[in-house]
Amino acid sequence: MTERREAVLAAVLALLVEKGAAALTMTAVARSASCSKETLYKWFGDRDGLLTETVRWQASKVRAGAYDRQHLDAGALRESLEGFAANWLSVISSETSVALNRVAIGQAETLGGIVLANGRFAIGERLKGLLLDARNARLVAFDDAEEAFRTFFGLVGRDIQIRLLLGDRFTIDGAAIADDARRAVQQFLALYGATKTPAQAG
Template identity: 60%
Template sequence: MTDKKDDLQAKVPQALSPRQSNVLEQALRLLVEGGDRALTTASIARAANCSKESLYKWFGDRDGLLTAMVRWQASKVRVVPLARERLDAEALFSSLEHFARDWLLVLSSQTSIALNRLAISHAASAKSALGDIVLSNGPVAMAARLKPVLIMGKEAGLLFFDDVDEAFRTFFGLVVGDMQIRLLLGDRLEQTDAKVIRDARRATKQFFALYGAQASAD
């Protein structure tokens, strides 16, 4: 027997067509511009120039559409492919730094801020499953995406840790810090590309200082 989460996951298309991608982009734009009230089936269909029937066919109900929106946003955080047989410290550092940079850019975007604020509101009122959707397709999905890279680094003797979950949480904390909560509370942080690059490099350096080969030797 499947629960509601399984049903939601089943309704979200894994490979999106250009028209489906446009629907999600338009839905996210409406959310940023008008909040939850602007996110109606009719307004999304009108903005994306498609029918409401197509929306239901592609994404199912409202929770299915919200799941697809969160996944679409989270997919912008990418893992740089690594060759296990040629993995060295420089390649591993570059991959983690790139992931951190993407992560910061996505989290600090107006789209993610709007999605996270809506998820908090829905979780507090039990209005929908959006809180669970954001957790499973946000932090949990990020962990599933990055932990294989961390394990690969450990197997290559470049990283040293006992618990990969703890290592991931440390990396998460170093990268995100208090930035996300401050943005959610309305702080107007200056998140320029140059600052994001600096913060991503700083966090990756700090992670290597804690878990890198030299740290273990020391």
């Protein structure tokens, strides 16, 4: 991802926030990003390709953090989970993510799958790697990584995303995000901590 391509994707998100999905044409993006339509078609193929790349770029901002798989301990696990939670909350509460998800909902048959595959599902696979490493280190106990991830996802997000998508105007500052992240991780580890058997955790 070059700086120039990132500038194009940032222009896509800005257009979505300012003018909505109807204004998102290759011509409008080219004008906003100060590049040619030929360049856009060369890089992204078409409008759906451009949106797909935009979703991937936005989702790539949510990471599980860096940790040493061979020396993963309770402190490192908690830090990585809190980092992921805070990162994800910051992304989903941004104007750009709200606009992008509204577009996907409005065009679910074409864009819904793109957002699911490159957003929620891709993010899930990244975090499940950490959860599986934590299970191997006997820090958590679960039978199904997908179910454990869904529980964590719910504890972190609660009703924040749906409220924002439906137009509830509230702001979440850095301190509130950090508090929410700590709370979610504490609750998750209370459910799936290594003192639980997989059956109890389920």
